Amino acid sequence: MNSRGFLTERQIQVLRLRRRGLSQEEVAEMLGTTRANVSILEKRAMQNIDRALATLKQWKMIQAPVVVRVPEGTDLFALPGIIFREADARGLKLPVNSIDILAGLKEIAPHLTRRRLIERSFDMYITEDGEIYLEETGGSCASRRDMA
Amino acid sequence: MNSRGFLTERQIQVLRLRRRGLSQEEVAEMLGTTRANVSILEKRAMQNIDRALATLKQWKMIQAPVVVRVPEGTDLFALPGIIFREADARGLKLPVNSIDILAGLKEIAPHLTRRRLIERSFDMYITEDGEIYLEETGGSCASRRDMA
Numbered sequence: 001m002n003s004r005g006f007l008t009e010r011q012i013q014v015l016r017l018r019r020r021g022l023s024q025e026e027v028a029e030m031l032g033t034t035r036a037n038v039s040i041l042e043k044r045a046m047q048n049i050d051r052a053l054a055t056l057k058q059w060k061m062i063q064a065p066v067v068v069r070v071p072e073g074t075d076l077f078a079l080p081g082i083i084f085r086e087a088d089a090r091g092l093k094l095p096v097n098s099i100d101i102l103a104g105l106k107e108i109a110p111h112l113t114r115r116r117l118i119e120r121s122f123d124m125y126i127t128e129d130g131e132i133y134l135e136e137t138g139g140s141c142a143s144r145r146d147m148a
Numbered sequence: 149m150n151s152r153g154f155l156t157e158r159q160i161q162v163l164r165l166r167r168r169g170l171s172q173e174e175v176a177e178m179l180g181t182t183r184a185n186v187s188i189l190e191k192r193a194m195q196n197i198d199r200a201l202a203t204l205k206q207w208k209m210i211q212a213p214v215v216v217r218v219p220e221g222t223d224l225f226a227l228p229g230i231i232f233r234e235a236d237a238r239g240l241k242l243p244v245n246s247i248d249i250l251a252g253l254k255e256i257a258p259h260l261t262r263r264r265l266i267e268r269s270f271d272m273y274i275t276e277d278g279e280i281y282l283e284e285t286g287g288s289c290a291s292r293r294d295m296a
Contacts, residue, residue, distance in 0.1 A: 049203060056153075
């Protein structure tokens with residue numbers, strides 16, 4: 001289908017037949033292989049798709065014009081100001097407002113805050129489209145929410 | 149940044165610094181490596197991003213609810229009818245009209261037609277969002293156009 005992607009022709013065949021409602025056993029019979037093999041092909045294909053999505057997220061975060069490190073102990077209500085100052089410094093007008101930022105944070109990562117305090121340090125990435133991604137400074141958490 | 153993606157931490161570092169306007173030599177110095185190595189890291193990273201995009205295209209094509217094989221010699225003006233019949237058969241209302249389809253084909257793959265004739269056989273994929281992807285039956289051409 002497209003040799004540049006991470007999916008092999010075989011994986012594509014399996015996903016297509018599965019999407020048409022065939023069982024793994026039926027697909028195995030059509031392709032002359034075992035059900036176990038179809039199961040592996042399908043699993044690897046879905047992993048590749050997940051990793052492709054994660055890669056584009058990495059790329060969006062790399063390109064994000066506004067990245068702010070928010071230290072532990074920051075007053076939650078100070079956060080929008082920090083972000084808008086950073087955007088202003090770069091001459092950017094973000095398509096989000098204070099409420100978007102606070103509501104977004106509460107929604108995608110409620111465990112980072114406690115009442116009005118940031119309890120765990122994180123980096124906040126805001127893309128030009130107004131998408132918000134978070135990454136815990138120490139860890140690997142990365143969530144996002146479409147604010148546009 | 150996100151361990152599930154195809155970009156390594158090192159590749160992410162390089163892309164970030166490059167996007168801030170640093171030269172490959174400056175990045176090499178910051179990371180304590182050679183310019184040649186930075187160049188390789190950057191190239192591999194961009195290849196991974198391209199392949200991630202190609203993978204999502206593969207996935208969209210797999211999920212496309214309408215796929216029509218258009219044989220060589222087909223009258224160009226018969227094409228929209230063929231596609232709408234296929235969509236109807238699946239109970240789908242496509243967000244494109246006849247002109248969109250013909251203009252889209254002419255734009256993304258002018259070499260497939262000659263006056264009113266399809267000169268080379270291809271498969272046409274239409275996603276639920278009205279995106280159109282083409283794939284030559286024999287070959288590897290795959291283009292797309294956002295019709296929404």
